[in-house]
Amino acid sequence: MAGTDSTQSRISGGPAVVLAEPQLGENIGTTARAMANFGLSDLRLVAPRDGWPSAAARKAASGADWIIDGATLFDTVEGALGDLQYVFAATARDRDMVKPVTTPAQAAGHCVTRIAAGDKVAILLGRERTGLTNDQVVLADAILSIPVNPAFASLNLAQAVLIFGYEWFRATTGNGGSTDVPPSPVSADAAMLDLYKTRRATKIEMIGLFEHLERELDDTGFLYPPEKRPAMVRNIRNLFQRTELTEQDVRTLRGIVASLSRARRRRIP
Amino acid sequence: MAGTDSTQSRISGGPAVVLAEPQLGENIGTTARAMANFGLSDLRLVAPRDGWPSAAARKAASGADWIIDGATLFDTVEGALGDLQYVFAATARDRDMVKPVTTPAQAAGHCVTRIAAGDKVAILLGRERTGLTNDQVVLADAILSIPVNPAFASLNLAQAVLIFGYEWFRATTGNGGSTDVPPSPVSADAAMLDLYKTRRATKIEMIGLFEHLERELDDTGFLYPPEKRPAMVRNIRNLFQRTELTEQDVRTLRGIVASLSRARRRRIP
Numbered sequence: 001m002a003g004t005d006s007t008q009s010r011i012s013g014g015p016a017v018v019l020a021e022p023q024l025g026e027n028i029g030t031t032a033r034a035m036a037n038f039g040l041s042d043l044r045l046v047a048p049r050d051g052w053p054s055a056a057a058r059k060a061a062s063g064a065d066w067i068i069d070g071a072t073l074f075d076t077v078e079g080a081l082g083d084l085q086y087v088f089a090a091t092a093r094d095r096d097m098v099k100p101v102t103t104p105a106q107a108a109g110h111c112v113t114r115i116a117a118g119d120k121v122a123i124l125l126g127r128e129r130t131g132l133t134n135d136q137v138v139l140a141d142a143i144l145s146i147p148v149n150p151a152f153a154s155l156n157l158a159q160a161v162l163i164f165g166y167e168w169f170r171a172t173t174g175n176g177g178s179t180d181v182p183p184s185p186v187s188a189d190a191a192m193l194d195l196y197k198t199r200r201a202t203k204i205e206m207i208g209l210f211e212h213l214e215r216e217l218d219d220t221g222f223l224y225p226p227e228k229r230p231a232m233v234r235n236i237r238n239l240f241q242r243t244e245l246t247e248q249d250v251r252t253l254r255g256i257v258a259s260l261s262r263a264r265r266r267r268i269p
Numbered sequence: 270m271a272g273t274d275s276t277q278s279r280i281s282g283g284p285a286v287v288l289a290e291p292q293l294g295e296n297i298g299t300t301a302r303a304m305a306n307f308g309l310s311d312l313r314l315v316a317p318r319d320g321w322p323s324a325a326a327r328k329a330a331s332g333a334d335w336i337i338d339g340a341t342l343f344d345t346v347e348g349a350l351g352d353l354q355y356v357f358a359a360t361a362r363d364r365d366m367v368k369p370v371t372t373p374a375q376a377a378g379h380c381v382t383r384i385a386a387g388d389k390v391a392i393l394l395g396r397e398r399t400g401l402t403n404d405q406v407v408l409a410d411a412i413l414s415i416p417v418n419p420a421f422a423s424l425n426l427a428q429a430v431l432i433f434g435y436e437w438f439r440a441t442t443g444n445g446g447s448t449d450v451p452p453s454p455v456s457a458d459a460a461m462l463d464l465y466k467t468r469r470a471t472k473i474e475m476i477g478l479f480e481h482l483e484r485e486l487d488d489t490g491f492l493y494p495p496e497k498r499p500a501m502v503r504n505i506r507n508l509f510q511r512t513e514l515t516e517q518d519v520r521t522l523r524g525i526v527a528s529l530s531r532a533r534r535r536r537i538p
Contacts, residue, residue, distance in 0.1 A: 252505060
């Protein structure tokens, strides 16, 4: 299955692929290769266990060197998602969270729509053995769930990215349809985005809102007792995460939180 | 023949995967793994260069042992295809042959139809470096062409089988329809509804939340000046209205507003 035409311009501007705490350099490399196969290029690494750069990653990338060279490194998942507006968390396990669950085809179609509207999007994948933590999934807007044989359900990082990439490439090129209708550029989503007067909030703005609200709620004792705090925080974050807030919405909500809190502080003797 | 081997009964009856003169045992193993992920089980090997059985293949199969154990060995491609009625040759290159060229989705759909009609079908893949020879392609009824980034077009055996397997699994289970056709049991809507632990909030509950919040914001001076108040209230109501809140969400939000407000009041001298 050879046939690489390096004279052809590379496709860019697609969804980012964010690997949270990947363990083996080899898996980063095979992921990069899968990205290259389907025209993805924005690889983001959060605290890779074996360090970065990685000779094992470069070797396993089988020539997708520009993705390895262009990979960006982050200390935290929050940092890696900061400039993005919409994130799919790839997870096989049921999460007790109210988020849309999408197939690869649905996620890819949604990415096309979002990107056309000016948003930056990504898929987020967790550690090889354990997958994403609940706190990482909370930061996502939707779940990416790949249907597999339940008797042998484990997909590695590169396999999951390959399948998403395949659907992404189909969705952007209109290639490969049969019984499937390729996602049209104008969908219900696009109509919804048209209604937004301002752009979708980035993850940095969302996290800023969350932390602001949580500080105030810590102060008032709402997030008490401590052993229940993590679940309460996830619950509240998920509630707002579901809303597809615009930057204006985030400003409004922070204004509300600040207003209620400022009045309280002013009166502290 | 693999189809008569009772050890391969997990999910059986799907298309066979025929590897013509594969070179590395590792690639046979990763192919077996990809087959297991999507419920394929009939693996046929034509003259594997490094011999058979292969410890490298078993290791790379990551637990898909029943496929390695059940693999059948042939001297020639003709022998491996002997009992089949319809074969797709996986190739990226143009072959100047008059054969239907299909995408993975089309090929998978066609396999479902053929198998339902009692036929035995397969995909045929060539040597890692060189792919299928023209003489091998001639034996096939159709070409399987996987759309990839032309700037990085090389897919390895396991990647090609993974993508075909993914489409096969979708076609047989009805899983994972495209964005425009979501009537499957795992459509985003259905999954989202399943995740709701409580019912959607009623309008009365929503209005209760709005009025509660607005009372507090009147109190802190946030909804000032009066001539702007109606627009600000509409804005905030729309923001929450968009969220599809559950009754539990409404209780959480009212709890937050109450907590911030109680703390504020306590501190009024």
